[in-house]
Amino acid sequence: MxxxxxxxxxxxxxxxxxxxxxxxxxxxxxxxxxxxxxPNGAGKSTTMKMLTGNLAPSNGSVKICxxxxxxxxxxxxxxxxxxxxxxxxxxxxxxDEYLTMAARLHRVSAxxxxxxxxxxxxxxxxxxxxxxxxxxxxxxxxxxxGIAQAIIHSPMVIILDEPTVxxxxxxxxxxxxxxxxLGQEHSVIISTHIxxxxxxxCDHVQIIDKGVLVFNGSIDVxxxxxxxNKLLIGLKNPPSVADMLGIAGVIEAEMLPSGLMRVxxxxxxxxxxxxxxxxxxxGWGLHxxxxxxxxxxxxxxxLTYQEQPIVAx
Ligand code: ADP
Numbered sequence: 177m178x179x180x181x182x183x184x185x186x187x188x189x190x191x192x193x194x195x196x197x198x199x200x201x202x203x204x205x206x207x208x209x210x211x212x213x214x215p216n217g218a219g220k221s222t223t224m225k226m227l228t229g230n231l232a233p234s235n236g237s238v239k240i241c242x243x244x245x246x247x248x249x250x251x252x253x254x255x256x257x258x259x260x261x262x263x264x265x266x267x268x269x270x271x272d273e274y275l276t277m278a279a280r281l282h283r284v285s286a287x288x289x290x291x292x293x294x295x296x297x298x299x300x301x302x303x304x305x306x307x308x309x310x311x312x313x314x315x316x317x318x319x320x321x322g323i324a325q326a327i328i329h330s331p332m333v334i335i336l337d338e339p340t341v342x343x344x345x346x347x348x349x350x351x352x353x354x355x356x357x358l359g360q361e362h363s364v365i366i367s368t369h370i371x372x373x374x375x376x377x378c379d380h381v382q383i384i385d386k387g388v389l390v391f392n393g394s395i396d397v398x399x400x401x402x403x404x405n406k407l408l409i410g411l412k413n414p415p416s417v418a419d420m421l422g423i424a425g426v427i428e429a430e431m432l433p434s435g436l437m438r439v440x441x442x443x444x445x446x447x448x449x450x451x452x453x454x455x456x457x458x459g460w461g462l463h464x465x466x467x468x469x470x471x472x473x474x475x476x477x478x479l480t481y482q483e484q485p486i487v488a489x
Pocket of ligand 1: 191196214215216217218219220221222223
């Protein structure tokens with residue numbers, strides 16, 4: 177028996193000889209929320225379709241709780257709830273009618289359908305919308321209905337493709353909170369091109385670029401990459417760049433338009449103390465010194481321009 181809820185093994189998908197997804201492998205465990213991050217066209221949807229058994233891989237395989245998607249598609253699919261990028265809603269149905277139909281499609285037994293519908297509505301904050309036509313709901317509520325149909329059969333694995341696209345900030349906040357909550361009992365995979373979303377919602381992140389995984393690791397590893405080897409220094413009477421370069425460990429210094437000086441230091445060097453001392457001795461008038469954090473966007477850009485994959489479990 178495997179402990180993994182999802183195993184993607186060397187997944188590859190070719191379109192007309194071109195690889196939209198190439199050799200993607202990863203595992204997911206119960207209680208984990210995985211963020212699948214990448215620019216538009218990176219291969220996120222294609223990967224999700226293969227994971228959910230909606231698209232056959234050209235090569236590689238998918239196992240859900242140890243069940244092979246190609247050999248036993250019915251059993252494997254029964255363990256998945258999926259919200260594709262284009263929500264599969266019937267807008268002329270009420271919320272109750274639609275979720276009842278979704279429960280039937282997911283083979284929930286007749287006597288369990290009503291409780292399953294009530295439970296999914298309660299989890300997605302839809303109980304007061306039961307009799308409303310889906311077409312009359314706001315975009316955010318329609319998205320909740322989309323998520324409710326994905327969890328109606330209490331699947332082990334929930335896969336949500338771009339779950340917050342097109343929502344307003346309040347709706348986004350609500351949906352993210354719901355995803356975090358779902359992540360406590362299920363395994364959740366979300367795809368997104370929004371970096372802070374991954375930071376807020378996921379424990380684990382994979383970055384895909386041009387069909388290839390360029391990062392696979394915990395969110396903490398990604399966050400740590402933000403802290404670079406740079407300092408931002410505010411000085412009333414700044415020295416010349418040459419003087420700053422005279423301090424041991426400093427390998428680059430530049431004066432920024434903001435009046436702050438940015439200093440880059442060698443790997444392993446800790447020049448902050450020496451800079452403070454030099455400032456006191458020379459009357460530079462130090463009033464600020466702090467790490468210059470690379471934005472997460474910068475980390476993302478660096479990673480998606482990298483040639484070699486980084487694997488940091
Ligand atoms: P993402 O979800 O990250 O935006 P996709 O998985 O939709 O990316 O697409 C990855 C690449 O595969 C893109 O270059 C896209 O144009 C291509 N692609 C996706 N679906 C098809 C298809 N049915 N036929 C041909 N090319 C496709």
